[in-house]
Amino acid sequence: MRIFLLPMLLGIALPVSAALNIFACTPEWGALATELGGDKVNVYTATTALQDPHRIEARPSLIARARSADLIVCTGAELEIGWLPLVQTQSGNPRVQVGQTGYFEAANQVPLLEKPARLDRSMGDVHPTGNPHVHLDPRNIARIAAALGERMAKLNPGEATHFGARTKSFLERWRAASARWEKEAAPLKGMPLVVYHRNLTYLIHWLGMREVAALEPKPGLPPTTAHLSELLAGLRQNPAKAVVRAAYNDPRAAEWLAERAGIPSVLVPFTVGGTETARDLFGLYDDTLARLLAAVK
Amino acid sequence: MSARTLCVVALALAWSASLPARAQDAELSRIREEIRQLKEAYERRIQGLENRLAEAEVRVAKAGQGAVRTDPAVAQPGTRAGGENAFNPAISLILQGTAARSSQDPAAYQITGFAPSGGEVAPAGRSFSLGESELVLTANIDPYFRGLLIAALTPENEVEVEEASFQTLALGHGLTLKGGRFLSGVGYQNEVHQHFWDFYDAPLAYKAFLGGRLNDDGVQLKWVAPTELFVELGAELGRGRGFRSTEQSRNRAGAWSLFAHVGGDIGASTAWRAGLSHLRVSPRERAFEDADSLGNPVSQSFSGTSKLWIADFVLKWAPGGNATATNFKLQGEYFRRTESGSLMYDDSAQAVPQFGASFTDDYRSRQSGWYLQGVYQFMPRWRFGYRHDRLDFGSVNNRIVASGLGPAAADFPLLMSAHNPTRNTLMLDWSPTEFSRLRLQLASDRSRLGVTDNQALIQYIFSLGAHGAHRF
Structure with a gap:
């Protein structure tokens, strides 16, 4: 009895199925993870669209969520440098540390624009590896979706076909939409x-x-x-x-x-x-x- | 290829067509030779361009993503800097300094009614002073550990190791083990690095009970619960470095502490954290100097146990959680310390002693203190803050005085003056970027019995190098 009571008291989201717990740094990656994972993922989005992604703090709630995450999906390219490293080290969760399968950086999947030729803070708060706001080019979303779908399948091989099918379906719809957008945006x-x-x-x-x-x-x-x-x-x-x-x-x-x-x-x-x-x-x-x-x- | 040949032929025809019809054979062959050279030169240049294009295409294909618009400003995915220094730790440097004035001499600072805590607790020195310049080095050691060093170059031209610690990354189950010298996880402000404080100096309670802050040598084990509510439990074992416990050559830990923190969000706008901590040390002959009722120096020392409870909370608010334009931070902590053991009073070292003997008897005290501070960013770059500090003398039971055989209460001006120190502090700071901050701080400090120390200072804090992550 006590075994069941304790998690209930603490409000643990017990893994009903073997759903993948995904911690998304920004809403676009939360939305993408939901597209690719469907009901086989629990997605927590750390920030909202009304928050400046450069100025997020390592809030206690983020550490608590990162503690149970199987996968952290972030932009990378140092966009989250002011808070994510702390959340990762404080979470006590080895699966989501830098370099582990459970840590995914979107900016690593795409070519970055505006890589500064010279690094100096007199130029303002520049990102050394290039402009990190990669999600507003649909071709980048397609590349990142393909890589993220693969990563999710790797983390949960049991659902690999599910993630594969959803990724394929998303990419098809996305390519069609991209073509439409390009036409509309002429x-x-x-x-x-x-x-x-x-x-x-x-x-x-x-x-x-x-x-x-x-x-x-x-x-x-x-x-x-x-x-x-x-x-x-x-x-x-x-x-x-x-x-x-x-x-x-x-x-x-x-x-x-x-x-x-x-x-x-x-x-x-x-x-x-x-x-x-x-x-x-x-x-x-x-x-x-x-x-x-x-x-x- | 054929298109190019056609082009060249057309060029040649156009050229030859412009020639006079009666051109000499020799002239014709010279012109043909020129055209051939021209053609070759063009072909070489086009071949070069084609090679460069092919190389670019290969690079893009290697990126594995097919057709990408080639752009000279594009950094290809996965490219990283190499070389011998690629694994250098993140290095940052903090530069600080003050210009201050105060109505009382900071060198004679004391918190009357409380045993000295041994830390550097005096207010900013008068006139211009260099603060501590901190050098911070940090990096992952391997997949299992992370390392950190913070060395302070003091204005007295010394180097102090403020923190030098390792931390595990791979224990799992929410566990983290830290070892070395590190800022203790007790309370709230203790773990905040000094250059990130909202006021120039520590709250009075930190000054009186922890010597400004606690950074012992030891180990810390922390556990984060797998819950949506942030729950963190921690335990520390330490050497008992520094004055509050008096370190000794013993084969066991001289200090231990336990702490628990909970935290979470209230909507998107508010985040909070609250905690409770307990510390225990057993000082042996914790000695300090005071002056007796005649003003002559005497030495006193305490042996016994010292227990400290800290309750802390912090709440941060920003409209919609976007702290860029405006935000507010409310922070408060309550300290309660009980000490029991024996006190020794000795004035025999004096040339003309009042008693000429050493007295030892029971000593018990229960003292407390708290502070509450609010900092409001009312527009980008500008913040305004107010802090109220208060210490409660509480109850002190000194059997040397109670026995009536030797020194009286007046002979313990520091320990036995029933004084409740208070301080009010205002600050205004301007941060052009997150790497620089200039601060004006005004304080009315009643730490000392019967006098008010009015302090004013201007402080600068600059941070160079790697972009450090800051604690909540």
Whole structure:
């Protein structure tokens, strides 16, 4: 009796089936793991779309969740460097340490853009291995999905066919959707944008848009009035079509500049959960494109 | 290939067509030779370009992902820096310093009513002072262990080992074993590195009961429960390094402690952690200097057991959990210490002693203290904080005084002055990035009986090198 009572008292999620416990650092990887795993995975997402992924703390709840995780799925490329190493070492869980099968870095599966030629903090908070915000290019999602599906099968060989079939089905639907998005997004080609942080680089690269400027004077530094005035002057010579920011970015600077430059300020969900419509990965891209297309009209 | 040949032929035709019709044979052959050379040069250049393209394609194919747009700024997946220094640990350096003024001399600082704790607890030195420069090295040792060294270069030109510890990575079952010298897991603030504190100095309770902080030599075993609620239990065995226990040459641990922490989230905006810790040491002849009622130096020492309880909590709030623009942190701890044993009083070393003898009798004390602090980031980069500190003299039962045969309470100004020290501290700090911080701190400190020490300081904290992860 006591054996059953204790876990109940402590609120342990007893493994009903041998479902894989997945700890996703950011919502996009949580959504992807759910797509590939279905009911054979329990996915916990550590952050929301309204939180700046650069500024997460190693909260006690994260350590508790990492303790029981079979797989940690994160972006990598040092996006989570401020908190994940602590969560991993404090969790007392050897399966999810760096280098183990239970630790998956999405950025390792794709070519990274903007690898800095020179590393110096006077350049702001740069990521040495390149821009880590890889999830806004659907081709990256496809690569990462293939690798993640494989990893899940490796961790739970009993469900390998299940994960394999779901991955295949996801990739098929994803390729079809990607083709549709590329067609729909044709009017966005060459569209000049002002971004908040350089977190839309892969989207811009994929759709052939142009990043004219960033509201942050240097990566990671909050926008300053001096920098915004400079941007405004620059936009007179070199106009942009919109000021685009992620759901978690502070709206004030974007609104300020958009209003004075006479261009729309566009909020994009950035990741799953960033807007009402961006409920899954497909919704994320649908909504992102719809919002950008509305601005270009 | 054929398209290229056609091009060259067309080029040649265009060229020759522009020639006068009566061109000499010799001139024609010279022109043909020139065209042939031109063609060869172009072919070489095109071949070179084709080779480069093929190489790029191979690189992409090696990445295993098929067609990728080649871009000079693209880093291929899985590429890592190599070389001899590839395995160097993460290194970071903390630079700190202060400019301070205070109405009382920091060198004569004491917390009246409480036995000295032996740590560096005095307020910031007057005028400009360099703080401790900390060098932090950390890396995984192998798949089983992680290592850490924090060496402090003190302004007195000494090197102090603040932490040098290993930690297991592969024990499993939520267990982690730590060994070496490390910041104890008791309380909340104790494990927070000093450069990450929200105020320049430690709370009074830490100063009075732990000498500022506890970093003993020993081992720590920690267990994280497999629950959604964060539950962490820990036990430490230590040498009993430092004053609070007096280290001795004994074949056993001089100090032990137990602690438990629980924590979790309340919605997406709030995270919390609370804990309870117990520490026990058995000091032998823990000696310190005081002055008797005539102002002459006397030595006193305590032998017995010292038990300390700490209850701690911390709560962090940010709108939607996004701490970038605004956030709030509330933190408080309560300390309660009981000591029982014997006290020795000796003024025989004086030239003209009041008693000229040594007295030893029972000594018992029950003292407590707490602090509560709130820090609010009201806009990006700017934070404002307030801290209230209080120590409660509690009850001290000194049988030397009670017996009435020797020294009276007035001969124990430090131990027997029923004084409840308090302190109020305000701080405002500005952090241009997470690697730099400038702080203004004002404090009204009533640690000393009958005097108020008004302190003001400006502090800088810079961190260079590897991006360290910070504790909750």
